[in-house]
Amino acid sequence: MRLFKPALTALSAAILMASTAVMADPITIKFSHVVAENTPKGQMGKKFQELVAERLGDQVAVELYPSSQLYGDDKVLEAMLLGDVQLAAPSLSKFQKYTDQLQVFDLPFLFKDIEAVERFQSSETGQSLLTALEPKGLVGLGYLHNGMKQLSASSPLTVPDDADGKKFRIMTSDVLEAQFDALDAVSLKKPFSEVFILLQTKAIDxxxxxxxxxxxxxxxxxQPYITESNHGVLDYMVVSSARFxxxxxxxxxxxxxxxLDEAIAYGNELSQAKNLEAKQAIIDSGQSEIITLDDAQRQQWVDAMKPVWGEFADDIGQDIIDAAQDANR
Known part of the structure; x- marks a missing residue:
């Protein structure tokens, strides 16, 4: 029996190693975001989860945490750098504390439509902005569309003077603050998860x-009134920590x-359709009136807000602003 002991020991070790490999914990990717699962971002997350499961099986597990279940956009990047979250897609406004360059996406009336945004993001300049976060320990992995922004309020907004003195919730962004300053309105930086209550209680207009x-x-x-202004873009950057x-x-x-690339493309395809569906659903509800601006009214909004560009040209870089403008052509 002693003759077989080394062989048995080797065999046991091999079985143990194989068992350990099989039982090894998968790599976990916690994807935290602030919007509902039925939004373009939420659907992108589900697609990403499905694709990773198909291609990597038990090696990688993607966990989804929508609707600020883990973190709001104001805290998620800090959590990522601490290793508590591996993937996030905050709005581009949220990166201001990490780089000034991404503020280009907050400039009002810079992009005429989402197609122009796509052209800019796909350009050499747009792609280079994905690396702007690397000195801060973050890796930009792609852009995800939500769509063009509209203004909602408790009273009609037809011309810029209608916003005078009203309180608007904004994301944490100096550009957006300046945008509402230009309208003589009051801007309040509040988390996305608090917006409904703030509107419902009329703490904001x-x-x-x-x-x-x-x-x-x-x-x-x-919100009884929605002005179809298309005055800005609400997009996201999908990011991870460089360490992870x-x-x-x-x-x-x-x-x-x-x-992830495939899931982002899927989410971007959904975004336009989702916005059109949502607009129609709002109209069908009869709970909010959508105000359509004529050319003269829209130009008043452009004239009121466009001076904001000059305020931030040095911080962002005039070359980046020029490249974004070129995408409209």
Whole structure:
């Protein structure tokens, strides 16, 4: 029996190692975001989860935390740098504390439509902005559309003077604050998760958002007027921490990135359809009137807000603003 002991020991070790490999915990990717599951971002997250499961099986587990279940956009990047979250897609406004360059996306009336936004983001300049966060330990992995922003309020907003003195919730963004300053309005930086209550209790008079968010968050139920201004873009950057992303095994990272690219493309395809569906659902509800601006009225809004560009040209870079303008052509 002693002759077989080394062989048995080796065999046992091999079985133990194989069992340990099988039982090893999967790599967990916690994806935290603030919107509902039926939004373009929410659907992108589900698609990403499905694709990773198909391609990587038990190696990687994607966990989804929508509707600020884990963190709001104001805290998620800090949590990411601490390793508590591995993936997030905050609105582009949320990156101001990490880089000034992404403020270009907050400039009012810079992009004529979402197609122009797409052209800019796909351009050399737009792609280079994905790397702007690297000195802060974050990796930009792609852009995700939500859509063009509209203005909602407790009273009609037809010309800029209608906003005078009214309180609007904004994301944490100096550009958006300046945008409402230009209207002689009051801007309040509040988390997305608090907006409905603020509107319902009339602590604020209005807010800016896409149709899909206005509908999915039920803002239209407590805002009788929505002005179709298309004055800005609400998009997201999908990000991870450099430590987590670069620490993934190369083959796993390649598969995860491929799944993420496909999921982002899927979410972007959904965004326009979702906004159109949401707009129609709001109209059908009869709870909020959508105000359409004529050319003269719209030009008044442009004239009132466009001076904000000059205030931030040095911070953002005039070359970046010029490249964004070129995308309109």
């Amino acid at each position: 209005g807010q800016e958002n896409t149709y899909s968010n206005i509908y999915s968050q039920k803002f239209f139920e407590v 992303w670069n620490g993934l095994p190369e083959e796993v990272r390649g598969e995860v990135k491929s799944a």
